[in-house]
Amino acid sequence: MKIAVCIKQVPDTEARLRVGKDGRWIDEEDLPFVINESDECALEEGLRLAEKSAGEVVVFSLGPERVKEALRKALALGASRAVHLGHPAFAGGDALATGRALAAAIAREPFDLVLTGSQSEDLGFGATGTVLAGGLGWPHAWLVMGVEPETDRGTLRVVREMESGVNEILRLPLPAVLEVQAGLNQPRYASLKGIMAAKKKEIVALGPSDLGLGEDEVGAAGSALELLSVAFPEAGGSAQIFEGDPVAAARALAGKLQLEARVL
Amino acid sequence: MAGIWTVLQHRDGKLHRGSWEAIAAAQSLAQERGTKADAILLGQDVGALAAEVAACDLGSVRVAESPLLAAYTPGGYVAALAPALTAERPDFVLFPHTYQSCEYVPRLAQACDVALVPEAIAIDGGAGETTFKRPILEGKMHARVRLRRAGTALVTLQSGAYSADARVAGSAPVRPLGVDLAAAAAGRDVLGTEQIGGDTVDLSKADVIVAVGRGLGGADKLGAVEELARLLGAEIGASRPVIDSGWLPRDRQIGSSGQTVAPKLYFALGISGAIQHLVGMKGASVIVAVNKDAGAPIFKVAHFGVVGDLHEVLPALNQAIRELRG
Numbered sequence: 001m002k003i004a005v006c007i008k009q010v011p012d013t014e015a016r017l018r019v020g021k022d023g024r025w026i027d028e029e030d031l032p033f034v035i036n037e038s039d040e041c042a043l044e045e046g047l048r049l050a051e052k053s054a055g056e057v058v059v060f061s062l063g064p065e066r067v068k069e070a071l072r073k074a075l076a077l078g079a080s081r082a083v084h085l086g087h088p089a090f091a092g093g094d095a096l097a098t099g100r101a102l103a104a105a106i107a108r109e110p111f112d113l114v115l116t117g118s119q120s121e122d123l124g125f126g127a128t129g130t131v132l133a134g135g136l137g138w139p140h141a142w143l144v145m146g147v148e149p150e151t152d153r154g155t156l157r158v159v160r161e162m163e164s165g166v167n168e169i170l171r172l173p174l175p176a177v178l179e180v181q182a183g184l185n186q187p188r189y190a191s192l193k194g195i196m197a198a199k200k201k202e203i204v205a206l207g208p209s210d211l212g213l214g215e216d217e218v219g220a221a222g223s224a225l226e227l228l229s230v231a232f233p234e235a236g237g238s239a240q241i242f243e244g245d246p247v248a249a250a251r252a253l254a255g256k257l258q259l260e261a262r263v264l
Numbered sequence: 265m266a267g268i269w270t271v272l273q274h275r276d277g278k279l280h281r282g283s284w285e286a287i288a289a290a291q292s293l294a295q296e297r298g299t300k301a302d303a304i305l306l307g308q309d310v311g312a313l314a315a316e317v318a319a320c321d322l323g324s325v326r327v328a329e330s331p332l333l334a335a336y337t338p339g340g341y342v343a344a345l346a347p348a349l350t351a352e353r354p355d356f357v358l359f360p361h362t363y364q365s366c367e368y369v370p371r372l373a374q375a376c377d378v379a380l381v382p383e384a385i386a387i388d389g390g391a392g393e394t395t396f397k398r399p400i401l402e403g404k405m406h407a408r409v410r411l412r413r414a415g416t417a418l419v420t421l422q423s424g425a426y427s428a429d430a431r432v433a434g435s436a437p438v439r440p441l442g443v444d445l446a447a448a449a450a451g452r453d454v455l456g457t458e459q460i461g462g463d464t465v466d467l468s469k470a471d472v473i474v475a476v477g478r479g480l481g482g483a484d485k486l487g488a489v490e491e492l493a494r495l496l497g498a499e500i501g502a503s504r505p506v507i508d509s510g511w512l513p514r515d516r517q518i519g520s521s522g523q524t525v526a527p528k529l530y531f532a533l534g535i536s537g538a539i540q541h542l543v544g545m546k547g548a549s550v551i552v553a554v555n556k557d558a559g560a561p562i563f564k565v566a567h568f569g570v571v572g573d574l575h576e577v578l579p580a581l582n583q584a585i586r587e588l589r590g
């Protein structure tokens with residue numbers, strides 16, 4: 001199987017966030033970035049499916065220069081090639097614009113399967129993979145928790161998470177797009193050998209014109225949404241907070257729970 | 265005139281709770297603009313449901329009935345809604361932000377070439393320019409967005425952003441939403457369903473739940489958590505990453521894809537408070553959060569909080585409880 005995997009680089013969830021100078025986005029200086037969690041699972045699933053079918057995984061990422069680090073990591077884990085949509089015109093896209101660009105990049109080669117994450121940890125649209133599927137005109141499933149190829153039929157058996165603790169089992173014809181939910185698998189670690197091999201692998205840079213798209217069809221200009229500002233939620237909530245020495249805080253809390261809340 | 269629609273999600277003859285919230289949101293938007301909202305109902309034999317919705321203050325309840333819409337499928341829903349949206353160009357179409365809408369609304373936006381605003385928590389601006397607020401970075405921050413061009417916006421509303429109780433009663437006519445499903449295909453072959461984790465633990469019956477998140481740091485660090493649970497006769501629950509990492513079994517997961525609980529006392533230890541977790545536990549009577557990040561969203565829903573390292577706070581808390589009990 002020839003598989004495309006989309007990976008997004010996002011701020012580490014542990015990172016301390018600050019509003020950027022212009023107030024329109026967070027300050028990215030010195031911010032640690034990682035591969036989006038569900039995308040790591042998408043990559044792992046792609047690698048396993050490719051290994052079983054003597055196929056290959058090509059990784060795609062849209063973002064500035066720094067995302068090459070994420071692509072390098074994917075190459076070290078076993079992807080054979082990488083495609084980087086790093087042109088500045090791609091920046092600032094909503095799900096529709098980013099999905100359109102990724103679909104156009106993937107459509108340049110014949111793939112059997114596209115894997116994405118289900119939701120990004122920064123913008124969190126939960127929609128880019130779906131838009132990408134629409135752009136390719138392929139069937140898709142969101143929140144995938146199981147994938148089994150049915151090779152003789154040319155179909156996939158897919159387990160999809162639903163609300164309230166139930167999974168739905170679907171059969172999808174290939175080619176298809178699967179938006180993987182975090183927890184589908186336990187992603188592997190890169191080996192030293194993999195890291196060395198990645199140095200020789202290719203990262204191809206594509207711009208809008210390579211995709212047959214105008215600069216006004218991608219990124220911020222090609223988006224339906226405009227980001228005006230970002231902010232921390234207003235302080236609020238009515239929690240009684242204990243800070244400082246942990247032992248004193250724990251004692252104060254236990255007292256409150258017993259005397260005020262009467263729950264101990 | 266500003267068209268304001270809300271597309272209702274339902275199952276087994278009942279509206280999804282989020283649909284009642286979306287009706288309330290549509291009514292409030294319509295009122296600000298001096299108009300009435302319309303509710304859209306897709307299905308088969310949904311007359312009783314249409315009548316129930318028609319008892320709200322709405323312009324109309326518009327119903328499309330077809331065997332192809334008897335069960336939700338992304339293909340059927342997009343085929344039914346896209347022509348109506350393209351012909352009538354409403355300004356807003358509101359949906360509850362659910363796994364179902366997440367699956368088909370982006371394709372609908374794409375098919376109609378209109379804007380998609382996922383997971384809005386507020387729609388502001390009254391009759392003037394509209395801006396939307398939505399969570400980013402796992403709820404740690406909010407973004408304000410607006411449409412780049414005037415036109416239709418498909419907006420999915422985060423659970424709880426509007427109150428279902430705020431909706432206004434009335435009497436609306438029920439009329440058909442003309443759809444032509446001749447060319448529609450379900451686009452999927454459903455083989456069946458399965459219960460996750462076998463449902464061996466029913467956390468919804470527990471009076472006290474001690475829940476841990478990724479901040480725990482590993483399955484080998486559960487000792488003090490288990491001790492607190494023993495002291496309080498509590499069940500242990502967890503956020504999703506704890507389950508995904510294999511630290512606890514799947515039937516301990518609390519949240520939108522796990523169990524929904526409403527105990528008397530809930531401890532959220534090293535849990536950030538993402539919406540998918542909150543929807544599963546915000547009904548608890550007393551919520552206690554321990555988190556080393558004072559800005560963690562969990563403190564917004566907590567009644568009591570300790571800012572600190574749970575590995576230092578928990579042993580001290582266990583000790584304090586033992587002492588209080590003599």
Ligand SMILES: Cc1cc2nc3c(=O)[nH]c(=O)nc-3n(C[C@H](O)[C@H](O)[C@H](O)COP(=O)(O)OP(=O)(O)OC[C@H]3O[C@@H](n4cnc5c(N)ncnc54)[C@H](O)[C@@H]3O)c2cc1C
Nearest residue numbers: 477478479503504519520521522534535536541556573574
């Ligand atoms: C469709 C979908 C469905 C989902 N369903 C669910 C669901 O059912 N349930 C669920 O929980 N999530 C669900 N999620 C995931 C959800 O979005 C969050 O990613 C998840 O809840 C975060 O878990 P967490 O708070 O444990 O981890 P994190 O967000 O990583 O937070 C860890 C917290 O621990 C704190 N911390 C770290 N170390 C310490 C320490 N030593 N002492 C004290 N505090 C510490 C940190 O400050 C941080 O606040 C779903 C996501 C999607 C997209």
Ligand SMILES: Nc1ncnc2c1ncn2[C@@H]1O[C@H](COP(=O)(O)O)[C@@H](O)[C@H]1O
Nearest residue numbers: 006007062116117119120125126127128
């Ligand atoms: N800039 C990007 N580069 C590569 N993949 C992306 C990008 N943005 C989104 N995706 C993919 O689409 C999924 C959903 O993202 P989102 O719609 O932002 O929640 C992510 O998990 C990624 O797999």
